[in-house]
Structures are given as structure tokens and as C-alpha cells.
Amino acid sequence: MSPAAATAATAAATAESHGFLSPTGVEIAFLLVGLVTLGAAVITVTTRQLVHAALWLVVALGGLAVEYLLLTAEFIAWVQVLIYVGSVVVLLLFGLMLTKAPIGRSPDADSRNRPVALAVALLAAAALVWVVVDAFRTTVIDLDGAAQGSTDVTGSILFRHWVLPFEALSVLLLAALIGAIVLSRKKAAEDTTASPATDPHEDAPTPEGDR
Amino acid sequence: MHLHLAYPAVLAALLFCVGVYGVLARRNAILVLMSVELMLNAVNLNLVAFDVWLRDSLHAGQALTLFTIAIAAAEIGIGLAIVLAVYRNRGSSAVDELRDTAESAAEEPDPAQEPRQAKPSQKAEATA
Structure with a gap:
């Protein structure tokens, strides 16, 4: 972080009116929420309790939703809360339960290549932060004026300019749904009595499949 | 702002x-x-x-x-x-x-889950 701090200091010296040393309220809020988000993400990838990892992921994703709100992208913030916090984390918790993840501390949560992973992540972080700070240290987002991501704006551009990708995405979601059903249904030879083809709840992975 | x-x-x-x-x-x-x-x-x-x-x-x-x-x-x-x-x-x-398609089978013999008949073919591929 020392080259990043040095470049930030020089950027504060070169930026004429908005420096890093006189942050606005939005910047302070963004920084604090960003620290919480990053800390929750680090705990998510380092904790040894598997269910706690999913719950800290909720904190990280919720913090990102607050960051979207600070960037005036309201609609994406609420979509983030609905889809990520509402459904993806619940799916992950279901997956942890269905694979009989141990409650409490599991000593083998990390694999043997943990030092290599740490080295790769630290090198990538140093390189990315250096490049990003060097490129954008004098760039300022102007947040005045109307919100750029309100539901009005987003709906308008989505159904005026992005209709074809939107419809293609619905086809992809249908394909993913069918794929998940096919992958998680039991073989017909395993239980001939249960008649799985008429079961309406077979898209949810059933706990009977684990026995 | x-x-x-x-x-x-x-x-x-x-x-x-x-x-x-x-x-x-x-x-x-x-x-x-x-x-x-x-x-x-x-x-x-x-x-x-x-x-x-x-x-x-x-x-x-x-x-x-x-x-x-x-x-x-x-x-x-x-x-x-x-x-x-x-x-x-x-x-x-x-x-x-999940090491069925791993290159070297000699690294760690794994219990029970691995199909045993995959090993000779892997050895043959490794020596070829």
C-alpha cells in the first residue's frame, strides 16, 4: 500500500480543487462502507466455519448495495439486495446444508496451496491497486444533478435500447433452470416407485438425493 | 458533491x-x-x-x-x-x-472414491 499512499499524496498535491486530503461526505461514507465490505469479504474467504462464511457474504454484498446507492444507482442497489442477499445466499446456505457441511470449526476448510494463493492474491492486489490509482488519481465523479440509476432511467434504457439482450437473457435463465432440474433429478432406475417425472418440486434439490 | x-x-x-x-x-x-x-x-x-x-x-x-x-x-x-x-x-x-483426470497418480493415493481401473491408463499416458 505504500506506493498507493505515495501516489495518493502526490495526487492530493496535484488535484487543484478536490484533493484526497479534504474528502466530501460521500467519500467518507464510501470509504467507511468500503472498509466494512472488504473486511467482511476477507472474513468470508478466511473463516473456518462454513455457515459463518455465507453470513459474512451477506454483509459484503449488502455493503456493496450501499456503495451502489452512494453512486446514485438505486435500481441496481435494490436488485443487488433482492437477488444476491435474498436468493443467492439462501441458495448457498441450502447447498451447505445439503452437502452436510459441518457446523462449527472445520480444520480442513483451506487446501494445501494456501500460501501460493496468498502470494498470487497479494501480487495481483498490489499490481491492480498501483495501476488503478496511477490511472485515476485525478478523476472525479460528479454526483450532482438527477440520479443516474433511478428506476425510471434504468427501465427506460433497458426496454428502449437493451431489449434484445434482455430477452436473450431470459432464454439463458430458462436454459439454466432446465439444466439445474436435469442435473439434480435422480436417475429413474434408482427409484421406480417414486415416479420422479410427476414430482412438481424436483427443481429444488431434495435431501433424499443425498442418501 | x-x-x-x-x-x-x-x-x-x-x-x-x-x-x-x-x-x-x-x-x-x-x-x-x-x-x-x-x-x-x-x-x-x-x-x-x-x-x-x-x-x-x-x-x-x-x-x-x-x-x-x-x-x-x-x-x-x-x-x-x-x-x-x-x-x-x-x-x-x-x-x-476430485483427481480422476489428474496427470500424476503417484502423488497421493486416495481412498475408496477413486475408480481403481483408471490408474493403468493414466500411467500409460504418462509414459507415452
């Missing part, structure tokens, strides 16, 4: 690297999927920040962010179905025990 672009960009870079660490270091496949979600969210933050900065009239960044969120939801569904199928067949969801 203004916001330096460096703040969201640096946060996105750091979140992405945290996700990289999780993908490489975690053993449980579901924790790997969580780390993939972190990486996708870092990319989403970048897209939104640059969209707000550039004031794009098409708002391509926000549209792409919505598409990424939908694709991530589909990905997590398929990924969990695959993990459940692997768990049902192998009795484990640890990614480093």
Missing part, C-alpha cells in the same frame, strides 16, 4: 483479489462458489462506477451490471446442482479430492 473514481476502483480491485484468494485457497466447492460471487460483484462495482463517471447516454454499464447479476444467479444455480451431483456420487464436496 463529488467522489474520486479511485475509491470504487480500488475497492473493486481489492474485492477481486480477495475473491481470487478464496477461489485458490478454499477446499469446499461451495466456498469456491462464494468467492466467485465476490469476484463478480467487484466487476459489477467497476461497471457501475465507470457508468456514473462517464454519464453514458445508453447506460451500458448499468445494463451490463443487471445482466451480470442475472447470469450470476443462473451460474450459482447450475454450480450448486453440479456440486450436489458430485456430493451424491462421491460423498464429498472438496475440490482437491
